[in-house]
Amino acid sequence: MPINETKSSINNETTRCLQSVDQERNISRRTVIQKLAIGSAALAGCSMLPEKWTTPIMELGSLPAHATTSGELKEALDSIVAATTSEVPEEVEDTAVAAVTSDAPQETLDMAAAGTGKFSLVFSQTVMACDSCGIWFDSAQLVVEHSEGTFTSSRSSSMLIKKTRGSANFNADLSGIPASATIQKATLVMSLNTHEGIANSDFKSVIAVHDSSGNFVRNITARDDIRGKGYSKANPNVPVDFTDYARQVHGK
Structure with missing residues (x-):
């Protein structure tokens, strides 16, 4: 090659x-x-x-x-x-949890009796000044002043309110007040028993007032609402203001 x-x-x-x-x-x-x-x-x-x-x-x-x-x-x-x-978006998860765990608004609970006309109170002693210091009322009268007149409802039976004895009740039906009326003032005048209504040394007792659904309405204290209003045997009447609650019940 x-x-x-x-x-x-x-x-x-x-x-x-x-x-x-x-x-x-x-x-x-x-x-x-x-x-x-x-x-x-x-x-x-x-x-x-x-x-x-x-x-x-x-x-x-x-x-x-x-x-x-x-x-x-x-x-x-x-x-x-x-x-x-793939995961559910966080915003969706949060919404789902909120829907399950959300409770009824407090305002809704407080307005449970709104517009029903049922003025229904439960009195319970929460603070006792001494072992035997209950508060005894002989009678009670509700006086509601409104734009179209005056409404009254009375209870003649006694009300012994004592922590060791139980609670007492007062009920009234405000449906007799015209729906168009505006409530101006509502006072529950309770008359203490002149002999054993309240101990002479009692300035500490406290009575908690709730409605029939268990919603708190107000406190009545021996110092401010009984002694402070000038209670004596000659003046046994104890006026307690319930204007806000009466307006709620009336729905106005």
């Missing part, structure tokens, strides 16, 4: 070898990069593993065969993760 042809053949063979080496080098480089990327992802995943395994709360689907060997792998994984890890 001529020398020139031999040199040309050697050069061509050398060129093919070099190209083959470059291709293998590129393939090897891509393989290394891919393996490094997979290894990094695996390490990141391991750092997120829990200390203890628990029963999974979601079920993952299997990948299509072509997705495991093609460039669609990432897209397939992203779609599965998005579908299985």
